[in-house]
Amino acid sequence: MLQSFALEVPSQSDLRLLLEKLYQGRSLQSFRAGQDIPLTPHEVWVVCRGVVQLGTFYDTGDEALLGLASASMPFGLPLTLIRPYHATALSDVDLMRLTWSEVEQSPMLAQGIFQHMARRLRQTEAVLAMVGYRRVEDRLRHLLVLLKREVGQPTPEGTRLSVRLTHQQLANAIGTTRVTVTRLISQLREEGWLLIDRDRHIVLLPYANV
Template sequence: MGVVKITTLKQTMADFDVLLPEYESPWLFFSKKMPSLLEDIQSKMELCTCRKNTILFTQGEDNPDVYIVRTGVVRILTGDENGSEKHLMIAGPGSLLGNLSSLDGYPSLFTASTAEECCSLYRTTGQIFSRMTAEIPGFKDFLIQDLCAKMRILAGNISSLSFQTADTRIVRAFLYLIRESGSPCSRGIKINIPFTHQEMADLVYSNRVTVSRFFSRLKKEGVIEKVNRYYYILDVDYFYNYMNRLSGPHDESIV
């Protein structure tokens, strides 16, 4: 089992940023961009704590509450009447949730569900949130950034589903997990968000069989291992080299 050196990891992350620009990430993070504004917003909202798999609001719900993620991760999903679900994006600290309905008055387009055991969120009603939009200086700029980020994520989802194979989408998902939630350790890089094969399949618009097959290949080649619900990246260069040599849809994967 190899060990990833910190200097190598930093350089590899810089290479990842060239291959996968931050604006293409399916992760919403705003806490680092506008901390003072977030403090003003959060001071007018109620703090609540939710356990994993708590539904904050559902697709089609009228007048959902508006949330800002303080700590933890929230999954944004879409589904159909048969119960099938697909992940659209992952919301981290600083992300706004439920604000679209408060702006246009229509039912929620998505379902939001907490993905970590103890998520801390700020909450308020859509009516109060609309007043905050007018009262807090700079808040409209924050909303524009939020809407732009979500539009880019949704456009990226359409592009990847249309032009990339399942294996490539899985590799890209690993790269973003490494960048957003990875931490160096003695094994290599620990992904600090536990997930199942089915959850990965939902995230990359594939199926559990395809994901399991590719994960088995990665384990066999010594790229990843799973310990106590968490995945560890043993060979971070594998993902970089995979994307770096990718010049077209030449994977042998099935979607």
């Protein structure tokens, strides 16, 4: 049974604090970058640290990026109709597992989950808008700006993407080939729109907008 706390409705920045209060002593589960995260029909995960890639597979075997779950964002089979649906740690992550019944029994927790699902909805709409562009270069620029907003970290040079995405992952997200993405990344570097740091992370320069 859930404990009851006299707390305000959680903002977008403190769902993790609410979870810590509600579930003191519950261990987080850690996954290394590249690990698949198990999904079940009656459980959701909440990201406490790191970034998780959400995706599906077409009949052809090609993978499609559905979104990224970052700090405080929930994901899991109860929150989607997509099948197959899979989750992979893009970076090292710490996650909290909740049963769907726990969410239903706590109005405060359910409202916190709803707020972060709204973040996911805005992200999904941005992805849908992105794939509508005919030019592959435009799709790539919009994807990188979306990633800048979702997982960007300010640096003296610009905004560094905190996760290291492969050219194949970027290609899957915008419906093109790895070779094309490699060519476009080189083109954007030559234009001064982005750079690659010594850890192979993409850094978008201050005027990298669309």
